[in-house]
Amino acid sequence: MKILTFSTLFPNTEKPGHGIFVETRLRHLVASGQVESRVVAPIGWFPSKHPRFGDYARLARVPKSEVRHGLQVEHPRYPVLPKIGMNVAPLLLAQAAKPAIARILDEGYDFDLIDAHYFYPDGVAAAMLARYFNKPLVITARGSDITLLPQYALPRRMITWAANRADGVITVCHALRDEVVALGVPQERVTSLRNGVDLQLFRPIERTANPLFTLLTVGHLVPVKAQELIIAALPLLPDVRLVVAGDGPNRGMLEALARELGVEARVQFLGAVPQAQLRGHYGNADALVLASSREGWANVLLESMACGTPVVASRVYGTPEVVAAPEAGVLMDERTPQGVADAVDRLRAAYPDRAATRRYAERFSWDDTTAGQIALFQDILNRRLRQPSRALAC
DSSP states (O other), X not given: OEEEEEOSOOOOSSXXXXXXXXXXXXHHHHHTSSOEEEEEOOEEOOSOOOGGGTHHXXXXXXXXXXXXXXXXXXXXXXXXXXXXXXXXXXXXXXHHHHHHHHHHHHTTOOOSEEEEESIIIIIHHHHHHHHHHTOOEEEEEXXXXXXXXXXXXXXXXXXHHHHHHSSEEEXXXXXXXXXXXXXXXXXXXXXXXXXXXXXXXXXXXXXXXXXXXXXXXXXXXXXXXXXXXXXHHGGGOTTEEEEXXXXXXXXXXXXXXHHHTTOGGGEEEEEOOOHHHHHHHHHHOSEEXXXXXXXXXXXXXXXXXXXXXXXEEOOOTTHHHHSOSTTTEEEOSSSSHHHHHHHHHHHHHTOOOHHHHHHHHGGGOSHHHHHHHHHHHHHHHHHHHHOTTOOOOO
């Protein structure tokens, strides 16, 4: 089976952690030996590589083509238009990707199916491309593409069109499946396939006891992750320290908050940490804390558990499906500093055996997800074979 994976959420040489969850799932799928894939991961166009332009310049330095873990990845450029960009992004994305996909076909890689990730603009663009190239389409919903973007009228209409145009929709948790069905997509066409965890990369380490109970939070420092709730809980947790792994626009605000609350000596900012180095931080922590306002399926929760470290997490969307047993950790009753502190106290009062936490994570290997993808793709292709003259959807 040959697939074309399509998403702007895919790692590259300049941002190796960007969309790594898409690459990880794909690597396990290809490792099955039953699927081949080429990847088209468009990059926003920027005219200069000069360092003074920061992240924009980094995008400009991404090569047009690269090989990652044996996967051939193309990075066509698409224009990003300020202010009006949100509404026209799917069309611009599709137009930019067409020549790259046509070249892939000309090279002899006649793929069977488009495997798209994130509904807007990626999934909508993929629906346009599937129609143009007359290929079946599967779109994976991953979180805010379904929980946030449909709040806007035009994106909602386009997401709904793409979901109904797709031959299959995958969601990374049951809660997202319910949201997709609520958009009007027949429930029999929506499959929930949760993410797994790399049990070889993330595993327990030799550790020594921490002088202070150590919390770790991992993620981009952006509003949706709400790390400020964890910092604001520290005055209520006088014998607790916090390690922050990640970077982003909220860093200055978070550092200022720690100083304002007088807890800066108990907060350590690591900056961005490569995934391969996270194992040590997970293993050395006593608990991972995730206070997000939205999450589809938070991979960091399982990564932490696989290292033997239980979690404290907000009760949003797919998270209760991940944190579903005492050995996994606890869920907050409320997303407030007090709610964080109370949940940490509850975890400490009944702290699970770390070996049991690891065993819990072992239930979430990638094997079931890979098998589910293969079965879905094969079913779609079989249905296509039974309908060779199927008209293109409008």
